Amino acid sequence: xxFKVAKKNFYNALSVAARAISTFSPLPAxxxxxxxxxxxxxxxTGSDSDVSIQTKLVKSxxxxxxxxxMGSIVIEAKYILEIVRKINxxxxxxxxxxxxxxxxxxxxxxxxxxxxxxxEYPAIDFSKPKECFTMEEDILRRIILQTSFATSDKETRxxxxxxxxxxxxxxxxxxxxDSYRLAKKTIEIKESLNFNITVPAKSLQEVVKTLEDExxxxxxxxxxxxxxxxxxxxxxxxxxxxxxxxxxRLIPLTFDYELTIDAKDLLDAIDRASFIKxxxxxxxxxxxxxxxxxxSSKSVEVGSSTEVLNSASFVGNRLEISCNGRYVxxxxxxxxxxxxxxxxxxxxxxxxxxxxxxxxxLQLVLPVRTYA
Amino acid sequence: xxFKVAKKNFYNALSVAARAISTFSPLPAxxxxxxxxxxxxxxxTGSDSDVSIQTKLVKSxxxxxxxxxMGSIVIEAKYILEIVRKINxxxxxxxxxxxxxxxxxxxxxxxxxxxxxxxEYPAIDFSKPKECFTMEEDILRRIILQTSFATSDKETRxxxxxxxxxxxxxxxxxxxxDSYRLAKKTIEIKESLNFNITVPAKSLQEVVKTLEDExxxxxxxxxxxxxxxxxxxxxxxxxxxxxxxxxxRLIPLTFDYELTIDAKDLLDAIDRASFIKxxxxxxxxxxxxxxxxxxSSKSVEVGSSTEVLNSASFVGNRLEISCNGRYVxxxxxxxxxxxxxxxxxxxxxxxxxxxxxxxxxLQLVLPVRTYA
Numbered sequence: 001x002x003f004k005v006a007k008k009n010f011y012n013a014l015s016v017a018a019r020a021i022s023t024f025s026p027l028p029a030x031x032x033x034x035x036x037x038x039x040x041x042x043x044x045t046g047s048d049s050d051v052s053i054q055t056k057l058v059k060s061x062x063x064x065x066x067x068x069x070m071g072s073i074v075i076e077a078k079y080i081l082e083i084v085r086k087i088n089x090x091x092x093x094x095x096x097x098x099x100x101x102x103x104x105x106x107x108x109x110x111x112x113x114x115x116x117x118x119x120e121y122p123a124i125d126f127s128k129p130k131e132c133f134t135m136e137e138d139i140l141r142r143i144i145l146q147t148s149f150a151t152s153d154k155e156t157r158x159x160x161x162x163x164x165x166x167x168x169x170x171x172x173x174x175x176x177x178d179s180y181r182l183a184k185k186t187i188e189i190k191e192s193l194n195f196n197i198t199v200p201a202k203s204l205q206e207v208v209k210t211l212e213d214e215x216x217x218x219x220x221x222x223x224x225x226x227x228x229x230x231x232x233x234x235x236x237x238x239x240x241x242x243x244x245x246x247x248x249r250l251i252p253l254t255f256d257y258e259l260t261i262d263a264k265d266l267l268d269a270i271d272r273a274s275f276i277k278x279x280x281x282x283x284x285x286x287x288x289x290x291x292x293x294x295x296s297s298k299s300v301e302v303g304s305s306t307e308v309l310n311s312a313s314f315v316g317n318r319l320e321i322s323c324n325g326r327y328v329x330x331x332x333x334x335x336x337x338x339x340x341x342x343x344x345x346x347x348x349x350x351x352x353x354x355x356x357x358x359x360x361x362l363q364l365v366l367p368v369r370t371y372a
Numbered sequence: 373x374x375f376k377v378a379k380k381n382f383y384n385a386l387s388v389a390a391r392a393i394s395t396f397s398p399l400p401a402x403x404x405x406x407x408x409x410x411x412x413x414x415x416x417t418g419s420d421s422d423v424s425i426q427t428k429l430v431k432s433x434x435x436x437x438x439x440x441x442m443g444s445i446v447i448e449a450k451y452i453l454e455i456v457r458k459i460n461x462x463x464x465x466x467x468x469x470x471x472x473x474x475x476x477x478x479x480x481x482x483x484x485x486x487x488x489x490x491x492e493y494p495a496i497d498f499s500k501p502k503e504c505f506t507m508e509e510d511i512l513r514r515i516i517l518q519t520s521f522a523t524s525d526k527e528t529r530x531x532x533x534x535x536x537x538x539x540x541x542x543x544x545x546x547x548x549x550d551s552y553r554l555a556k557k558t559i560e561i562k563e564s565l566n567f568n569i570t571v572p573a574k575s576l577q578e579v580v581k582t583l584e585d586e587x588x589x590x591x592x593x594x595x596x597x598x599x600x601x602x603x604x605x606x607x608x609x610x611x612x613x614x615x616x617x618x619x620x621r622l623i624p625l626t627f628d629y630e631l632t633i634d635a636k637d638l639l640d641a642i643d644r645a646s647f648i649k650x651x652x653x654x655x656x657x658x659x660x661x662x663x664x665x666x667x668s669s670k671s672v673e674v675g676s677s678t679e680v681l682n683s684a685s686f687v688g689n690r691l692e693i694s695c696n697g698r699y700v701x702x703x704x705x706x707x708x709x710x711x712x713x714x715x716x717x718x719x720x721x722x723x724x725x726x727x728x729x730x731x732x733x734l735q736l737v738l739p740v741r742t743y744a
Contacts, residue, residue: 076674078647079647079674079675082647083644083647086640086643086644087644088640088644101675102675108679108680108681108682109641109644109677109678109679110677110678110679111675111676111677112675112676112677113674113675114673114674114675268458268460269481271458272455272458272459272460272481275450275451275454275455301486302448302451302485302486303451303473303474303483303484303485303486304483304484305481305482305483305484306481306482307480307481307482308480309480310480
């Protein structure tokens with residue numbers, strides 16, 4: 001196995017494949033990147049068994065790829081990334097010398113690294129599932145950023161650690177909830193499909209990192225796995241087993257109160273009060289009336305804060321409602337637009353936060369009871 | 373106690389005092405900043421008992437300080453820093469309401485924080501020691517950065533965890549060693565003094581952070597403490613007890629070999645090989661001759677590297693010498709100038725690294741034996 005390749009392109013491709021690799025590999029082989037030198041391309045594979053990333057470096061003028069001997073080898077990801085990043089040369093030579101020992105050289109520096117045989121690397125099936133649709137990369141990025149933060153980080157109900165993608169015809173609903181808050185994004189797709197899958201939030205983070213500024217992403221799903229295909233890269237993830245809870249009935253449809261406020265003003269105010277915690281949680285209280293909107297928080301140990309929200313306008317009877325400040329903060333952060341609208345039903349009823357400019361995303365937060 | 377002050381100046385002064393505060397305070401009071409409102413200034417004090425910082429905010433047009441009621445209070449450092457940093461106002465109002473409860477307000481936001489009584493804060497003696505001299509802030513910064521990295525991080529010989537400042541007349545020798553390497557900087561001072569003190573490296577880090585771009589620093593020492601006085605700020609540190617070892621006899625005076633090399637080239641080459649470790653240590657080997665200088669490293673587990681050092685020139689017989697790559701890297705980093713000179717005596721003898729432009733700093737490294 002022997003090839004020459006432009007350092008920059010090789011490094012970028014290695015970085016993409018390495019993203020799937022976890023610091024604590026379930027198998028020793030999974031700490032490595034599998035490098036296949038084929039007739040006209042290099043195929044680089046990284047995996048932690050949940051997420052697998054395969055990326056191709058195809059012969060082109062840009063990457064100067066020259067493959068003299070085909071073959072496969074697995075090299076510890078951290079070593080090869082370090083070598084290729086730091087080597088002071090435009091071109092890298094890569095040669096497997098006797099089955100495992102691999103020579104990587106550029107300019108006056110030469111490294112010999114102990115690799116692993118490719119047949120010790122688990123076989124990963126990258127075949128493409130049947131249900132397949134496309135969307136703009138930027139739309140997928142927004143779906144993930146606007147929902148995945150609301151997934152649960154506890155393994156007690158595994159299905160809540162993922163984002164549910166449910167498609168019935170051309171409407172795709174993307175929902176995440178940890179049972180205290182919920183984020184939902186709805187978009188229309190071109191294809192008419194029928195599926196209901198839950199993708200681990202962790203896998204979606206890797207998808208976001210792989211997305212480029214523009215272009216399309218192809219998404220292919222079956223009941224076992226989902227593939228996100230971005231140019232020459234496939235990010236493949238297992239799905240979370242189990243039926244995702246029916247969340248529609250949680251979302252109220254009629255409201256008695258409405259608060260409109262500048263998003264940045266409210267984020268700043270919540271942030272200012274965030275150090276006032278009770279048992280590690282920053283609980284904020286909105287005291288709302290048509291005359292004045294006040295945000296306050298209190299902790300016996302630390303002290304208290306009060307702030308008049310000058311940019312707020314409120315419609316409805318006097319209302320006091322308390323909730324986890326972090327949840328409101330995350331929810332507003334995930335919305336676009338400068339003005340946000342809270343739609344409320346009462347002191348202890350879930351409320352909705354939306355951008356006034358974009359009805360495709362909905363954030364729901366459950367209030368908490370306070371005794372202050 | 374009541375004062376008004378410009379947010380920016382108050383925040384900057386709080387940040388300076390807070391630097392002395394450690395996350396794990398030996399005393400609860402030491403997690404706070406003591407704020408004394410005097411007739412014409414605020415005095416802010418932070419301490420972890422080893423290092424204490426006192427900074428003054430004197431009435432001036434810039435800081436808009438207005439003191440209505442004098443008094444003292446201790447406020448948890450993390451809370452007051454967070455409040456003052458995030459408050460959306462140019463001016464902060466600060467008022468102690470009933471002995472402990474403190475109101476801090478700006479714009480539409482108001483905080484009430486539970487403070488601690490000033491008499492619970494340990495008395496710290498900031499009186500100025502007698503032996504006193506001055507130097508440019510930049511010179512002190514260079515002394516610290518060029519020596520303190522070589523101190524020991526092990527508490528087995530406490531005296532080695534500090535930098536030794538020894539003054540005999542107008543020559544000040546600053547030495548740090550962990551017994552495997554040594555850094556020494558020599559400067560001339562204007563005053564003629566006689567002292568020998570060892571300052572904890574950790575305290576010197578706080579001094580560096582407090583130094584400004586230009587101006588003078590006054591240093592006052594006795595056998596108990598050292599003070600670094602920078603404008604309105606005093607950084608005071610305890611000293612390390614114990615006799616500092618006599619290090620002069622360790623430094624060779626005659627040499628048989630000399631290697632001159634571009635500092636950046638060598639740093640890059642060492643960095644490239646740094647992932648090749650044996651028991652966590654990256655050992656590098658120089659193979660030096662007048663024809664060719666080669667840097668190599670080897671590990672049974674990882675593999676090996678070899679690199680020809682094109683910018684090197686060597687005078688002397690053929691020599692192979694191995695050492696901890698990190699030590700050479702740190703030593704060169706601490707030198708100024710683009711060209712460095714290694715003066716060597718033999719395979720197992722300590723060698724010296726100096727900048728060809730600056731003889732005031734000397735870095736000494738002990739070689740290691742390799743069996744490869």
